[in-house]
Amino acid sequence: DTGVSQDPRHKITKRGQNVTFRCDPISEHNRLYWYRQTLGQGPEFLTYFQNEAQLEKSRLLSDRFSAERPKGSFSTLEIQRTEQGDSAMYLCASSLTQGLVEQYFGPGTRLTVT
Amino acid sequence: KQEVTQIPAALSVPEGENLVLNCSFTDSAIYNLQWFRQDPGKGLTSLLLIQSSQREQTSGRLNASLDKSSGRSTLYIAASQPGDSATYLCAMRDANAGKSTFGDGTTLTVKP
Numbered sequence: 001d002t003g004v005s006q007d008p009r010h011k012i013t014k015r016g017q018n019v020t021f022r023c024d025p026i027s028e029h030n031r032l033y034w035y036r037q038t039l040g041q042g043p044e045f046l047t048y049f050q051n052e053a054q055l056e057k058s059r060l061l062s063d064r065f066s067a068e069r070p071k072g073s074f075s076t077l078e079i080q081r082t083e084q085g086d087s088a089m090y091l092c093a094s095s096l097t098q099g100l101v102e103q104y105f106g107p108g109t110r111l112t113v114t
Numbered sequence: 115k116q117e118v119t120q121i122p123a124a125l126s127v128p129e130g131e132n133l134v135l136n137c138s139f140t141d142s143a144i145y146n147l148q149w150f151r152q153d154p155g156k157g158l159t160s161l162l163l164i165q166s167s168q169r170e171q172t173s174g175r176l177n178a179s180l181d182k183s184s185g186r187s188t189l190y191i192a193a194s195q196p197g198d199s200a201t202y203l204c205a206m207r208d209a210n211a212g213k214s215t216f217g218d219g220t221t222l223t224v225k226p
Contacts, residue, residue, distance in 0.1 A: 033213065042118070042203050042216030043158070056212055091157060100165070101211045103148060105158040 002026070004106035006092050012112045013082055020078045021109045025094030032075050033093040033103065034067055036060065043091055049075060050097065082113045116141045116206055120217035127194055128225050135189040135220045137204035142182040145207040149178050149189050152201045152219070161202075162189070194224045 005024045013019050025032045030051050035043035046065070047057045051072035061067075064082075069075040079086055089110050093103040117140045127133055137147075146165050150158040162171045162178040164187070170179040177190040187204055201221045205214040 035216075040218065042120075042205075042218045043214075045213040045215070048213060058213075093158075095211075097211065100163055101145065101207065102160060102163050103205075103207075103214060104160065105150075107157040110155070 004092055004094050004104050006090075006106040006109050008109060009107060010110045010112075012114065015082055015084060015113055017082055018078065018080045019082060019111065020076055021090055021092075021111075022074060022076050023092030023094075023106060024074045025092070026104055029094035029096055029104075030072065031095045031097055031101075032069055033095075034075070034077050035091040035093065037089045037091055037108070038087075046077075079111075082111075084113050087111055087113045116144075116208065116215040118204060118206055118215050118217040120202075120204060120220050122220060123218065124221045124223075126223040126225060129194060129196060131194050131224075132190070132192050133194055133222070135191070135202050135222070137187040137189070137217055139185050139187070139206050139215075141206070142185060143209045144182070145209055145211040147178075147180055147187055147207070148205045148214070149176075149187075150203045150205065152203060154201075158203065191222075194222075196224045196226050198222060199224050 007022045033048040034046040037043040049069040064080045067077045089108045091108045093105045149161045164180045175192040201219040203219045205216045
């Protein structure tokens with residue numbers, strides 16, 4: 001049984017570059033969530049999908065951020081023209097839509113923008 | 115807009131002590147509440163989930179309670195151990211079972 005996986009685990013990039021992260025949810029989970037966490041803070045919601053449909057986006061998700069889940073399986077989060085303020089841990093979670101709807105989190109992608 | 119507060123921000127206790135972590139929230143229209151554990155630089159591990167209609171859940175040495183009328187949840191840890199040292203986060207799931215709103219966590223240190 002595999003949990004939620006994220007790739008890469010760490011990414012160092014220069015300001016102005018584009019980066020893309022990938023999340024593979026638990027296979028039978030049709031909901032997928034992206035959160036961002038900075039040091040000493042709790043995770044902040046960015047966006048979530050049900051199957052391939054993006055159901056909600058946070059105001060935190062500026063025009064430089066885009067997320068996709070084209071086939072309702074894995075998801076990608078792209079940040080264009082990165083800024084130092086984008087440095088954070090990007091967390092992905094997945095869940096079912098019925099029953100307990102418990103969220104399971106991946107290990108996160110640590111982004112450092114220099 | 116849901117706001118979640120966790121007090122204290124940090125807690126240090128000697129091994130073997132029983133302790134309570136607090137979580138308060140402003141909007142009682144929730145689907146469920148989850149307590150998570152996070153080790154430094156790692157992802158979140160789910161500890162307990164309480165449905166909106168429930169009052170408490172237990173797992174081993176952990177017991178979580180939910181009081182929607184007062185906007186409070188507590189996580190009770192019995193007979194604490196050094197391995198319990200971590201940051202504990204509570205998260206309120208919105209009424210549509212969509213996004214979660216997290217507190218900023220309580221960082222627990224259990225001294226041998």
